[in-house]
Amino acid sequence: MKRPLFLKRVIQQRALVFMSIPFVLWAFLFKYVPLWGWSMAFQKYRPAKAFMDQEWIGMKNFKFLFEDDTFYRVLRNTLAMSCIKLVLGFFTAITLAILLNELKNIVFKRVVQTISYLPHFISWVVASSIVLMVLSPEGIINLILTKLHIIDQPILWMAKGSYFWGILGVSEVWKDVGWNTIIYLAAITTIDPSQYEAAEIDGASRFQRIRHITLPGLKPVIIILLIMNMGSILESGFEPQYLLGNGMNADYSENLEIFVLKYGMAMSNFSLGTAAGMFKTVVSFIFLFSANYIAKKMGESRLF
Helix, strand or coil: CCCCHHHHHHHHCHHHHHHHHHHHHHHHHHHHHHHHHHHHHHEECCCCCCHHHCEECCCHHHHHHHHCHHHHHHHHHHHHHHHHHHHHHHHHHHHHHHHHHHCCCHHHHHHHHHHHHHHHHCCHHHHHHHHHHHCCCCCHHHHHHHHCCCCCCCCCHHHCHHHHHHHHHHHHHHHHHHHHHHHHHHHHHCCCHHHHHHHHHCCCCHHHHHHHHHHHHHHHHHHHHHHHHHCCCCCCCCHHHHHHCCCCCHHHHCCHHHHHHHHHHHCCCHHHHHHHHHHHHHHHHHHHHHHHHHHHHCCCCCCC
């Protein structure tokens, strides 16, 4: 009896199948089983009561969310911070990867890579302290601007909400740009060197080689990463917003994660916090599949 093609491949790759079992179990236990907790979004949940004794209230929590001005404010903040992080992250990482690839001095290239990687390994607790110190009234930013006579007196950067998104975007770039370049540098190494040699023989400048060889070679990787980032567009982060935020910039620093924490834990409204988290997950799921579908229709690289 002839075995089905799928079963044949599983047998041929049984070593990989066995190696993947622990990760599949981990994903099932810690990612899918907890989805049962979504039922709290449809209840007036009280921790002391058994599951069957909880009061079911239907869609009231979701109705409250969509009628709450605070929810729309944190949703605006989340989308704004995610888009800033996405655009700056892609642009700076791709630019740095291309510049590093063009460096001929190997020692200098490694020094630059090491310096750019280091902030990624600093916790946000330490990183936020550095940012606050640099932007303080006596910090180096105010000192430089004052010495150059650009400002007459120090600016309270963290006291004005309209500055927060820009500060967060620059902080994210400083912390993660070096780490984000790794995958682009790896992608560049897969480009056939003979293409650069042929272009150089034809008289192409360095900028032309980057434009017509390097960037097209990076295009599949860029699209895949863009699709994956679209799936986390409503996850703008928690630690930097929580650590850099304060009462004076709260209208711009609070995002969905902080909203869930505030309602779910601080106010003990677990049902509303669950509803907000469920909304975030469902919308992220839609964004991910929509981006993948658009890439498929355009004939570009995709996840599935």
